Amino acid sequence: MKMLINGAERVIGDALRGMAAAHPELVVDAENRVVVRRDAPIPGKVGLVSGGGSGHEPLHGGFVGPGMLDAACPGEVFTSPVPDQMVRAAAAVHSGAGVLFVVKNYTGDVLNFDMAAELAEEDGIEVAKVLVRDDVAVTDSLFTAGRRGTGGTLFVEKLAGAAAEEGAPLARVAEVAWRVSDASRSFGVALGAPTTPAKGSPTFELPLGELELGIGIHGEPGRERRAMMTASEIAEAAVGAILDDATPSGPVLLLVNGMGATPLLELYGFGGEVIRVLRERRVEVARTLVGNYVTSLDMAGCSVTLCQVDEELLRLWDAPVATPGLRWGR
Amino acid sequence: MKMLINGAERVIGDALRGMAAAHPELVVDAENRVVVRRDAPIPGKVGLVSGGGSGHEPLHGGFVGPGMLDAACPGEVFTSPVPDQMVRAAAAVHSGAGVLFVVKNYTGDVLNFDMAAELAEEDGIEVAKVLVRDDVAVTDSLFTAGRRGTGGTLFVEKLAGAAAEEGAPLARVAEVAWRVSDASRSFGVALGAPTTPAKGSPTFELPLGELELGIGIHGEPGRERRAMMTASEIAEAAVGAILDDATPSGPVLLLVNGMGATPLLELYGFGGEVIRVLRERRVEVARTLVGNYVTSLDMAGCSVTLCQVDEELLRLWDAPVATPGLRWGR
Amino acid sequence: MAFRDAGFFRRWLTAAAGSFDAEADRLTELDSAIGDADHGSNMRRGMLAVAAALEKEPPGAPGAVLLLSGRTLVSTVGGASGPLYGTLLRRAGKALGDAERVDDAAVAEALAAGVDAVAQLAGAVAGDKTMLDALRPAVEALPDYAAARGAAARGAEATVGLRARKGRASYLGERSVGHMDPGAASSALLFDALARAAADE
Amino acid sequence: MAFRDAGFFRRWLTAAAGSFDAEADRLTELDSAIGDADHGSNMRRGMLAVAAALEKEPPGAPGAVLLLSGRTLVSTVGGASGPLYGTLLRRAGKALGDAERVDDAAVAEALAAGVDAVAQLAGAVAGDKTMLDALRPAVEALPDYAAARGAAARGAEATVGLRARKGRASYLGERSVGHMDPGAASSALLFDALARAAADE
Numbered sequence A, B: 001m002k003m004l005i006n007g008a009e010r011v012i013g014d015a016l017r018g019m020a021a022a023h024p025e026l027v028v029d030a031e032n033r034v035v036v037r038r039d040a041p042i043p044g045k046v047g048l049v050s051g052g053g054s055g056h057e058p059l060h061g062g063f064v065g066p067g068m069l070d071a072a073c074p075g076e077v078f079t080s081p082v083p084d085q086m087v088r089a090a091a092a093v094h095s096g097a098g099v100l101f102v103v104k105n106y107t108g109d110v111l112n113f114d115m116a117a118e119l120a121e122e123d124g125i126e127v128a129k130v131l132v133r134d135d136v137a138v139t140d141s142l143f144t145a146g147r148r149g150t151g152g153t154l155f156v157e158k159l160a161g162a163a164a165e166e167g168a169p170l171a172r173v174a175e176v177a178w179r180v181s182d183a184s185r186s187f188g189v190a191l192g193a194p195t196t197p198a199k200g201s202p203t204f205e206l207p208l209g210e211l212e213l214g215i216g217i218h219g220e221p222g223r224e225r226r227a228m229m230t231a232s233e234i235a236e237a238a239v240g241a242i243l244d245d246a247t248p249s250g251p252v253l254l255l256v257n258g259m260g261a262t263p264l265l266e267l268y269g270f271g272g273e274v275i276r277v278l279r280e281r282r283v284e285v286a287r288t289l290v291g292n293y294v295t296s297l298d299m300a301g302c303s304v305t306l307c308q309v310d311e312e313l314l315r316l317w318d319a320p321v322a323t324p325g326l327r328w329g330r
Numbered sequence C, D: 001m002a003f004r005d006a007g008f009f010r011r012w013l014t015a016a017a018g019s020f021d022a023e024a025d026r027l028t029e030l031d032s033a034i035g036d037a038d039h040g041s042n043m044r045r046g047m048l049a050v051a052a053a054l055e056k057e058p059p060g061a062p063g064a065v066l067l068l069s070g071r072t073l074v075s076t077v078g079g080a081s082g083p084l085y086g087t088l089l090r091r092a093g094k095a096l097g098d099a100e101r102v103d104d105a106a107v108a109e110a111l112a113a114g115v116d117a118v119a120q121l122a123g124a125v126a127g128d129k130t131m132l133d134a135l136r137p138a139v140e141a142l143p144d145y146a147a148a149r150g151a152a153a154r155g156a157e158a159t160v161g162l163r164a165r166k167g168r169a170s171y172l173g174e175r176s177v178g179h180m181d182p183g184a185a186s187s188a189l190l191f192d193a194l195a196r197a198a199a200d201e
């Protein structure tokens, strides 16, 4: 497999050095692997820290900035970062108002963030945690590690970030974050597998004429392999899986997310089908975002995320945000 | 090849319907294939119209909005739109102050826009035209169709769009556009070919261990095939080709552009190398943009564009813009 | 020398639409080697639109058939080939005026005028490896339709050895040598259909 | 019963680092089938960091060797395996205290405490298709190091038939059956290196 890299070992460091050079509004510590907004810590403001394996860009580093994250910790490709990074990030953004860890629900992420929370609290930093677990493809039962965090992470980081930017205290920011997390549902589909630099070949084989339903964002195969479907059928399957899990009783935010290698042209066509299905199922879409936001390297495919919102959450969504990956209102 | 579509014939119409559903701030006429900002025509404002083959998203439809284009005409995949679309777009955005056509220098685009200009002028609309021809991989001589328009298009549309938004008259907007066009230089590299819906297989074969230097954005092979290179070597080749053509005598805007399927993680690493080479060659980078902006469906690869700017152009770059693909300041 | 009415031109272009429908993949394949892999679908789309337009409201005069067809190509094809083939037919249509029947000499003259207009619009000359390398010898062989077909085919074949100086293929420089120009191949299809229409009379 | 000093533990973990370096691709391949294709590179990175740390400032006591190694794993591996293997070694290190030499019974007891800590942190039990399916039988076979190696290998082998209930592989449900758990495979490597270190004494 060909990659635009200097060697598998250098991928993360090189990317962070490039981020540092491209974004003077961020402080990027490529050695210790922490991305922090330049004006942190902001007196009186709760610090939002997230992180996870790399390969999902712009998540998380691209969501650092006013109105969203204060810091992000990029791990190795598809590998949770280590506690040292998180502790360093917490210290960098802590102004005395405490820190919220936004954690995608994977065993590795949970274990590392928990260790970090313990260490940060030993350092006198109050830490709260929100788990994102929005992927309805995973049955949440005793027989799994629980639902994965995928596209819903964007909503949690944006809305909790807006609350923190408004000056809400830690308990309130955490409450918003949990509310958003609980209100988010996602479903993903792969037309092809990603290739990690370390492995150098696709993480699974997907023959022509087949697709994977219910995939995650780490190159793991999905819940089910099926004969190739049209965009319209895929939209029905994805929306169907989400609504079967829980039908929203109010308006939703909609994320039509590309996995990395699916052209925006196709993604918009797919998004149109998703909106059609939602309309047929009488779900009101308040805001729509179409693009590559929570990716899986060069995976071909897409995911759909719905997040039910009330007036307050909608206001937080519309609030200004200024990050490399998401920006409006300033 | 697997695609997230309903059939090759439906790709453009479906994408436009999806755009219409996702972007209430745009008027998307999927049947006639014109994307117009909802508040057009704006009294006294010059209308900016661009267009080209589809498959380069967010270019051009994703650049419609305050501070950039007033309308865009999407053609079939990699095929220039037809004059009818352009005439319709011109009429939709014409407020009496005239219309500027932003045309990428390809035979098809030039011929169709020229026909449209004639027809629009017959309808009493004053039309000016700017050609974007920034690709240094093409020798501009009697023996070619002249340089292709690629990444520089983003700069022309943004800066001329800002000038038009400020209320500059047609002659002035055209002058800015030509100045930006003349000051822009690009070079592109492919690690893999794109697959068009109509053909269904990659437009050229690129064996493992090889890459194409000097590619365009339509799946055409490049100037030269070479053994695979590192990101650092590719950055040296791309920047070298640009500076060999013309070394900037002042600060530049830098676009590190992904062709569609190259992960942002790799693109940032590559961007870091580009900035390093520019620093070594004593070129001052005033602003940097990293991302997938002028794409070629699912092509793996990247391009580098430099645009030399003076104080006025830098101010126009920093001016607010609010489009689906590029947004800041509001 | 035979006279041709509107029906002849409609049969020609309808037959050509059939050829383009059948040969679209081959043309796209040619365009894939030295262009952007769309010539076949461009021409199929345009010619099927031409056939539909001619079927819907069949014009009564040869000139009107060519004008409508040319305008339809301009409105539906896009790319380089839309304006070029559109100009070819529109210019030829104008040359034929309102006459209800035209002789083969007039047809030859009109198509030659169309090719001149293409050359002027395109800024291309013989040997540039474009559709003109098939169109020019073809119109020069008219009014012998069979000879024109052969000349177009040979002209297209001869583009294989040429280095492109116009259109997308020119970006490839030396690498364009060794491939047939897709536009020249489609021009050969056009004159093949013309010869078949003439033979059927 | 033999006594073990810090050198023994350093040799164990340095040998293990060599195994992980050599076997990284195989572990990643296993993780690719039912996980995210990173277990090999995770463990190689972590264990090479352990070997480097032990080389740079070799601790003088068995407990300190394990503590330093565990902390290094936590700081360099990430993922699920970093905290889990880190906890295994840190907990075992704590159990060994400051003693300069420890007997095999103490080693067995310390590693068993480490495995208990892993189980508690991970919330996993036997049969969940995780590293515990190799770790648990291995520590139960201690202090016989060769038997522990065999038990770990058999435990890893037995995960092939299991359906995963913890970690990433659990997302696959039934589709996880038929593949060896990568963490169990790496645990077998760890006990293989331990047995070799013991045999070399």
Ligand SMILES: Nc1ncnc2c1ncn2[C@@H]1O[C@H](COP(=O)(O)OP(=O)(O)O)[C@@H](O)[C@H]1O
Binding pocket: B078, B079, B080, B107, B108, B109, C031, C035, C036, C038, C039, C042, C043, C078, C079, C080, C081, C082, C084, C122, C123, C124, C129, C130, C131, C132, C166, C167, C168, C181, C182, C183, C184
């Ligand atoms: N300047 C030109 N003069 C004459 N013919 C041209 C010129 N440019 C392109 N062509 C013709 O157009 C053909 C390509 O048509 P098509 O693929 O439909 O358009 P595009 O190149 O815009 O994708 C070429 O094979 C060539 O024959």
Ligand SMILES: Nc1ncnc2c1ncn2[C@@H]1O[C@H](COP(=O)(O)OP(=O)(O)O)[C@@H](O)[C@H]1O
Binding pocket: A078, A079, A080, A107, A108, A109, D031, D035, D036, D038, D039, D042, D043, D078, D079, D080, D081, D082, D084, D122, D123, D124, D129, D130, D131, D132, D166, D167, D168, D181, D182, D183, D184
């Ligand atoms: N809850 C758990 N309990 C015990 N072991 C686990 C648990 N979750 C994961 N593991 C182990 O971790 C291994 C995966 O490690 P690794 O691939 O490095 O981390 P990640 O799954 O985060 O990518 C699995 O094969 C399994 O043995």
Ligand SMILES: [Mg+2]
Binding pocket: A053, A077, A078, A079, A080, A108, D036, D038, D079, D080
């Ligand atoms: Mg992992």
Ligand SMILES: [Mg+2]
Binding pocket: B053, B078, B079, B080, B108, C036, C038, C079, C080
């Ligand atoms: Mg084309």
Ligand SMILES: [Mg+2]
Binding pocket: C031, C035, C036, C037, C038, C039, C079
């Ligand atoms: Mg073409």
Ligand SMILES: [Mg+2]
Binding pocket: D031, D035, D036, D037, D038, D039, D079
């Ligand atoms: Mg893993």
